[in-house]
Amino acid sequence: MKQFLLIISLVCSLTSCIKKAPLNPEADIETFTVDKTFLTGDVVIDQANRKILLYLQPEAYKNGIVPKIVVSNGATLSPASGDSLKFGSPISYTVTSQSGVNRKKYDVVVVMVGSWTFNFEWWGINDPNQYEFPYGDDGAQVWTSGNPGIAITGVDKRPDAYPMRSTTDGYLGTKAAEIVTLPGNDISKMIGIKIFPGSLFLGNFNSSSAMTNPPAATEFGQPIVGHPVRFTGYYKYAPGPLFQDSDGNTVNSMTDRCAVYAILFNGPQRLNGSNIQTANTIVARAVLPDQSAKSDFTRFDIPFDYTGGSMPGNQLMLAIVASSSAEGASYRGAIGSRLVVDSLRIIMQ
Amino acid sequence: MNKRFLLAALLFLFTGTMFAQDRKQDDGSIHRVSIGLNLGAVTPTSLPNTIRRIDAYNPLLCPSIGYSALFAAKQHWWIGTGLLLDYKGMWVKDSVAYFHTMIQGNNGSASGFEGSFTGTNTTTVRNVYLTLPLYAQWTPGKNWSFQIGGYFAFLLRPKFEGHVSNGYIRNGGPLGEKVIVDYAEFDFSNKIRRYDYGLHAGIEKSLSSKWSASIHWQWGLCRLFPASFSGVDVPLKNMYVNVSLSYRLPRL
Numbered sequence: 001m002k003q004f005l006l007i008i009s010l011v012c013s014l015t016s017c018i019k020k021a022p023l024n025p026e027a028d029i030e031t032f033t034v035d036k037t038f039l040t041g042d043v044v045i046d047q048a049n050r051k052i053l054l055y056l057q058p059e060a061y062k063n064g065i066v067p068k069i070v071v072s073n074g075a076t077l078s079p080a081s082g083d084s085l086k087f088g089s090p091i092s093y094t095v096t097s098q099s100g101v102n103r104k105k106y107d108v109v110v111v112m113v114g115s116w117t118f119n120f121e122w123w124g125i126n127d128p129n130q131y132e133f134p135y136g137d138d139g140a141q142v143w144t145s146g147n148p149g150i151a152i153t154g155v156d157k158r159p160d161a162y163p164m165r166s167t168t169d170g171y172l173g174t175k176a177a178e179i180v181t182l183p184g185n186d187i188s189k190m191i192g193i194k195i196f197p198g199s200l201f202l203g204n205f206n207s208s209s210a211m212t213n214p215p216a217a218t219e220f221g222q223p224i225v226g227h228p229v230r231f232t233g234y235y236k237y238a239p240g241p242l243f244q245d246s247d248g249n250t251v252n253s254m255t256d257r258c259a260v261y262a263i264l265f266n267g268p269q270r271l272n273g274s275n276i277q278t279a280n281t282i283v284a285r286a287v288l289p290d291q292s293a294k295s296d297f298t299r300f301d302i303p304f305d306y307t308g309g310s311m312p313g314n315q316l317m318l319a320i321v322a323s324s325s326a327e328g329a330s331y332r333g334a335i336g337s338r339l340v341v342d343s344l345r346i347i348m349q
Numbered sequence: 350m351n352k353r354f355l356l357a358a359l360l361f362l363f364t365g366t367m368f369a370q371d372r373k374q375d376d377g378s379i380h381r382v383s384i385g386l387n388l389g390a391v392t393p394t395s396l397p398n399t400i401r402r403i404d405a406y407n408p409l410l411c412p413s414i415g416y417s418a419l420f421a422a423k424q425h426w427w428i429g430t431g432l433l434l435d436y437k438g439m440w441v442k443d444s445v446a447y448f449h450t451m452i453q454g455n456n457g458s459a460s461g462f463e464g465s466f467t468g469t470n471t472t473t474v475r476n477v478y479l480t481l482p483l484y485a486q487w488t489p490g491k492n493w494s495f496q497i498g499g500y501f502a503f504l505l506r507p508k509f510e511g512h513v514s515n516g517y518i519r520n521g522g523p524l525g526e527k528v529i530v531d532y533a534e535f536d537f538s539n540k541i542r543r544y545d546y547g548l549h550a551g552i553e554k555s556l557s558s559k560w561s562a563s564i565h566w567q568w569g570l571c572r573l574f575p576a577s578f579s580g581v582d583v584p585l586k587n588m589y590v591n592v593s594l595s596y597r598l599p600r601l
Contacts, residue, residue, distance in 0.1 A: 017395060017396050018400065018401065018402065018403075019396065019397070019398035020398060020403060021398065021446065022398045022446065022447060024398065025523035025524075026445055026447075026519070026524070027523075027524060028527065042598060047526035047527065048520075048526045097523070102523055102524055104524055128521065148526075151520065152450075152462065152464075152518075152520045152526075152528055153462060154461040154462040154463060160428050162478075187452060187461065187462045188533060190533065190535065191533055193538050207520070207526040207527070207528050208526070208528060208529050209529060210528050211528050211529065211531070211533065212530070212531045272476075304532050335479055
């Protein structure tokens with residue numbers, strides 16, 4: 001009885017000193033809704049780089065849009081949700097948290113893929129996490145990778161601590177994209193991830209599902225106008241010495257393979273790691289058939305295969321995906337596998 | 350593992366008994382063995398506003414087995430000491446909001462997660478200490494004694510683990526990108542300080558010539574984790590009440 005009373009008094013003494021709830025310190029743009037008929041691809045809120053990426057039909061770009069915006073609970077937005085946006089000059093939104101202390105500025109970027117040739121000569125760097133990402137040849141930010149997800153596990157803040165980065169070991173001696181499979185770290189192992197497979201893809205990385213459903217975090221595809229017929233480029237590949245399964249056990253009978261492919265599909269909804277091979281919106285595929293080691297840059301030229309695909313609609317999107325471990329989505333691969341891709345090109349009819 | 354501790358405990362009792370039986374007890378010293386329970390929590394002295402609710406709490410079964418010796422000092426006053434094998438634990442489920450955490454990787458690597466967590470936290474603590482109390486005891490009458498002093502404790506076996514669920518983290522802090530967390534485990538056992546010290550205060554009632562019952566507080570003054578560790582960004586301390594029964598060892 002005495003003990004029971006003690007427990008009660010302890011619990012009471014603990015609960016009785018719960019303090020007043022803190023004011024919400026968060027300042028997110030949570031949703032940014034635009035009428036789908038104005039879009040060529042779904043709006044992307046790039047939380048890591050604080051950008052609103054818009055993929056607009058030409059008419060919408062010319063006439064402007066009226067977005068509906070939801071921000072963190074209690075936060076205020078300027079300019080307000082429901083104000084119309086005219087394009088032509090830089091646009092940004094500022095969110096102020098309920099606590100008043102925190103402010104976050106989002107730049108609005110209208111993304112138009114003007115050129116489907118990618119030479120990987122221009123690279124940007126994410127602040128504060130210090131991972132690299134390539135710009136398209138026309139300056140558009142259309143490529144991303146698994147790097148933003150790996151940043152969450154707190155790897156060292158330097159470009160070569162991430163699996164996808166620039167290299168000067170490119171085709172014709174210029175820059176190229178280097179994709180390597182790295183060992184996981186202590187934090188990733190806490191959530192069961194033993195390797196960081198390298199990836200590079202056209203699309204967006206959605207950090208919010210990086211832990212609960214990693215395949216859904218990789219949102220593939222950018223709007224495309226026209227009729228792609230071939231996917232060409234250069235690559236070289238060296239698989240790492242020991243292939244391991246998702247539990248980190250070595251599988252001697254396996255050698256790591258790379259994956260390079262382009263998928264054309266009906267938008268505006270992007271595909272992700274769980275349906276990129278199987279979605280019924282897929283229109284055509286161009287898949288690199290030889291996934292084995294190549295010590296020198298090797299050219300590929302793959303025709304798009306339209307057989308068995310859906311009919312192309314008027315909101316086509318294209319995803320290009322390159323990975324240093326073909327089974328990386330299920331965290332199977334060899335540490336040290338290295339893929340370099342350069343001069344990727346989509347040839348239109 | 351448990352067997353080893355049981356063995357250690359038995360060894361205490363045995364050596365305690367031997368000690369008690371060996372020495373000449375005409376100096377008026379009293380030697381006792383005790384068995385009891387520790388009830389309490391590792392907790393900050395004041396909960397930060399990032400802890401929104403204690404959803405559930407269980408003190409767990411935390412035994413305390415020990416030997417104590419009292420040496421007469423002057424009339425009504427004694428000096429007490431001893432050795433106790435103390436289990437100090439708890440199980441708690443709480444709701445937190447914007448709780449800052451920084452988890453460094455092992456083996457001194459620079460990698461680490463820093464951010465804030467909002468959601469449900471469940472923690473199990475079960476540390477085993479070897480406690481050395483030192484206190485002054487005042488026995489004004491026949492039945493009641495009062496103790497005040499301190500203790501020093503060595504950590505024999507740490508356990509501080511749990512999981513976070515139904516929430517999200519923000520990379521770097523409240524302005525970082527949101528990452529939904531369904532379930533993620535943590536284990537900070539090897540970050541716990543190897544020692545603890547604090548205040549000791551007790552009340553004891555003798556039940557017969559051999560038996561007595563006591564309650565004593567062990568109020569930790571030392572942070573459970575060193576200040577350099579910020580996985581749990583509040584200064585947790587051991588706050589325990591020990592309820593025990595003591596048996597006075599017979600004179601030879």
